[in-house]
Amino acid sequence: MTDKEHASERGSPDDWLVEHGDALFAFAMIRVCQREIAEDLVQDTLVSAIKAWAKFDGRSAVRTWLISILKRKIIDHFRRQQVRDKAQKEQEEQAASAEKHNHQSFFKKNGYWADGLGHWNQNPSKAVENREFWLVFQECRKKLPPLLQSVFVLREIEQLSKEEVCSQLEINPSNLSVRLFRARMNLRRCLEINWFNRE
16 A cells, blocks of 8 residues: 555544544543643644654554544643642642541441431432433532542543552552542532432
8 A cells, every 4th residue: 555545544634623623522521621621632632643643554543543642641631730730738738638527527436427328319320321410420520629630530530540540640559549539529429419419
C-alpha cells in the first residue's frame, strides 16, 4: 500500500473535529465535569494527534486512537492539578477534619451506622438507567473537591488499579483509600438528598 492510500484509509485530520469531536467531548466531560476543561483537552488531543498523524499505522480505528490520546491528556490534567494546587495541604487538613466529623456523624462508636442507610424509594439498578439520575450524579460529582474528584475518576470511572492511581497522582495507598472514602461518602450523601430521598 502506498503512503497516499494509507493516508486515505486513515482519513484527513481536517475531518476529525466533525467526525469525532462530539464523542471526544462527551468522553472528557464525563471525567472532568467542566466544559472549558473538556474543550481544552479535546483541542490538545487533536493537536497532538495531528503532530503524530504520520506515525499512526491504522491498526486501530481513528476514534479509538484519538480516545487513547485523550485518556493520557486527562491523566496529565489530574496530575497537573495535583502539582499546581498550592492549597493542597490546607485542603487536606480541612478534609481530614471534615472526615472526622462525617465519620462520627455516619457511625456509632461500635462501628454501626448512626442513622442507618437512607431508604431509597427507587431501585438503584434502575436508577442508573435513568438519564436524569446521571445528571444529578454529575452535579454531585462536580461538588467534590478536586483532590477527591481526581482519585474517584481514575479509580471508579477509568478503573485504573490502585497502584496505577497512586503512581499517576504520586500519592501513597493510605492517602488513596482516605480520599476514595471521602469521595464515596460525599457522593452518597449528595445522592440521597438530591435523588433517592426527594419527594
